[in-house]
Amino acid sequence: RAERGANSSTFSRLIKEIEGKIQGLYGCKTPEELRTKVSKIRQELVTLRDSQKNRSERLPDADMQERYDNLDDMINELDAINLNDYDGKGKKDKKQWLVEKQYELTSVSYPGNL
Numbered sequence: 430r431a432e433r434g435a436n437s438s439t440f441s442r443l444i445k446e447i448e449g450k451i452q453g454l455y456g457c458k459t460p461e462e463l464r465t466k467v468s469k470i471r472q473e474l475v476t477l478r479d480s481q482k483n484r485s486e487r488l489p490d491a492d493m494q495e496r497y498d499n500l501d502d503m504i505n506e507l508d509a510i511n512l513n514d515y516d517g518k519g520k521k522d523k524k525q526w527l528v529e530k531q532y533e534l535t536s537v538s539y540p541g542n543l
Contacts, residue, residue, distance in 0.1 A: 437490045506537045
């Protein structure tokens with residue numbers, strides 16, 4: 430039983446850390462920094478999803494289980510935000526593009542969203 434509680438609390442801690450990193454994307458100053466941080470966050474989500482998938486039991490906390498069940502959706506939403514559509518020549522300047530992308534990324538929706 431203690432292991433199950435530890436499993437849930439570990440998952441909870443890790444997902445909260447990732448959520449904090451997503452909120453922290455507002456601190457990015459360049460499109461390159463944003464792309465790099467999003468790539469790292471995506472990898473953490475995939476690792477978290479896969480490590481939990483290797484465990485046979487469900488998470489005992491219903492909210493955390495729902496959040497786990499929706500990690501694929503979260504990863505897909507991150508992937509859907511085109512971080513390569515700034516060409517430096519369009520009507521939008523770099524700052525405007527960056528703000529829009531940061532807003533999209535920090536609005537990624539899933540149960541218990543940010």
